[in-house]
Structures are given as structure tokens and as C-alpha cells.
Amino acid sequence: xxxxxxxxxxxxxxxxxxxxxxxxxxxxxxxxxxxxxxxxxxxxxxxxxxxxxxxxxxxxxxxxxxxxxxxxxxxxxxxxxxxxxxxxxxxxxxxxxxxxxxxxxxxxxxxxxx
Amino acid sequence: xxxxxxxxxxxxxxxxxxxxxxxxxxxxxxxxxxxxxxxxxxxxxxxxxxxxxxxxxxxxxxxxxxxxxxxxxxxxxxxxxxxxxxxxxxxxxxxxxxxxxxxxxxxx
Numbered sequence: 101x102x103x104x105x106x107x108x109x110x111x112x113x114x115x116x117x118x119x120x121x122x123x124x125x126x127x128x129x130x131x132x133x134x135x136x137x138x139x140x141x142x143x144x145x146x147x148x149x150x151x152x153x154x155x156x157x158x159x160x161x162x163x164x165x166x167x168x169x170x171x172x173x174x175x176x177x178x179x180x181x182x183x184x185x186x187x188x189x190x191x192x193x194x195x196x197x198x199x200x201x202x203x204x205x206x207x208x209x210x211x212x213x214x
Numbered sequence: 215x216x217x218x219x220x221x222x223x224x225x226x227x228x229x230x231x232x233x234x235x236x237x238x239x240x241x242x243x244x245x246x247x248x249x250x251x252x253x254x255x256x257x258x259x260x261x262x263x264x265x266x267x268x269x270x271x272x273x274x275x276x277x278x279x280x281x282x283x284x285x286x287x288x289x290x291x292x293x294x295x296x297x298x299x300x301x302x303x304x305x306x307x308x309x310x311x312x313x314x315x316x317x318x319x320x321x322x
Binding site: 104106140141142143144145191193199201202203204205206207208210 | 218220245247249254255256257258259262264302304306309310312313314315
């Protein structure tokens with residue numbers, strides 16, 4: 101399977117704990133995006149990388165959130181001191197240099213904060 | 215801020231019927247994307263539109279980029295059970311904005 105993969109698929113954590121999610125994009129794609137999706141809503145943009153450079157961050161990305169893509173391949177999204185409001189599906193997408201607008205999504209990581 | 219109004223919110227149709235849904239905005243977009251999402255999965259790209267007035271097909275799906283650049287339409291012809299899911303539009307201007315989705319249900 102050469103699509104976008106995300107791990108874990110599900111994460112249940114207690115409020116106050118830190119969590120980290122991983123995204124592996126399609127191998128030839130140089131852009132990688134993170135989104136958050138809550139029930140009944142469309143995906144909301146969080147941040148994106150071109151290669152290893154983080155080029156844009158949404159104001160939704162509070163100080164407790166940090167994303168990295170150290171070698172321009174996989175990316176991690178960390179949430180520190182989780183809150184119940186962080187419960188959501190976290191989606192990763194990637195796109196190629198030639199077709200930057202055509203974003204291909206992974207299956208997502210469902211986070212539940214108890 | 216920019217917003218997309220996607221309608222209808224949900225549709226209940228008989229198998230074999232044609233389906234139409236749309237997205238409108240007060241903002242202009244340079245690109246429109248249509249995605250389908252099934253429960254527990256990420257959105258799957260169906261069609262990308264790059265030019266005002268463009269009409270693009272993908273099998274039984276046809277999408278149009280509105281001439282004003284503020285809207286887009288998706289039609290599904292001769293619906294089948296596997297068409298069930300949530301359809302999202304996304305407009306790209308200086309940001310990417312997703313609609314809230316149209317939930318398609320097919321009655322047995």
C-alpha cells in the first residue's frame with residue numbers, strides 16, 4: 101500500500117497526558133499537512149510542511165501542539181497536557197510538488213481524552 | 215473569515231436516483247476539491263477543479279467550478295449503495311476551507 105499511513109489509528113488518553121501521532125506520506129510527496137476533524141464538521145487546517153520546513157500554522161494550533169518533519173519524510177504531531185477539547189480525529193494529508201492542491205489523506209488518528 | 219456553505223446537509227434517496235449537491239461562498243477560490251469520507255476513514259479525493267467554468271467527470275461523478283469562482287457543484291448519476299458516505303467540498307484561495315459535508319443515505 102503506497103498511500104498515506106497514520107499511527108496509531110486510535111488513542112485514548114487521560115487529561116493532562118502528552119500524546120504523539122505519526123504520519124508517513126506518499127513517498128514522492130514533498131508537502132505534508134495536518135488537519136483536525138470533529139464530529140459533524142469538515143477537516144480544519146492545522147499546519148503544513150514543504151520538505152522539512154513548517155511553512156504555515158493555523159491559529160487553531162495552540163502552544164500545546166507541535167509538529168515536526170525532521171528529514172522531510174514522516175511527520176509527528178505532539179499534543180502536550182491534553183484537554184478534553186482535544187478529542188477529535190487528526191488527519192494527515194500529502195501532495196506532490198507538481199500538484200500541490202491535490203491532497204491525499206491518511207485514515208486518521210482518533211484521539212479520545214478522558 | 216472565509217466560510218463554505220455546503221448543501222444539502224443530508225440526502226435520503228432511492229438507489230438509481232441522481233444526486234446533486236453544492237458549495238457556495240462569499241469568497242473567491244482558485245481551486246475546488248471534492249472528497250468522499252466513510253466512517254472511521256480519511257477523506258478520499260474524487261475530483262479537482264482548477265478553472266472557472268470547468269466541468270470534470272470521474273465515472274458517474276461530475277463536478278463543476280462555478281463561473282463566479284464562488285461556488286461548485288457535484289452530481290452523482292445513477293446512485294448505488296457504495297455511494298453512501300459524506301461528501302465534502304474544499305475551496306482553496308489563500309487558505310484551504312472545507313464545507314461541513316453532505317451526508318448521502320440510500321434507501322433500500
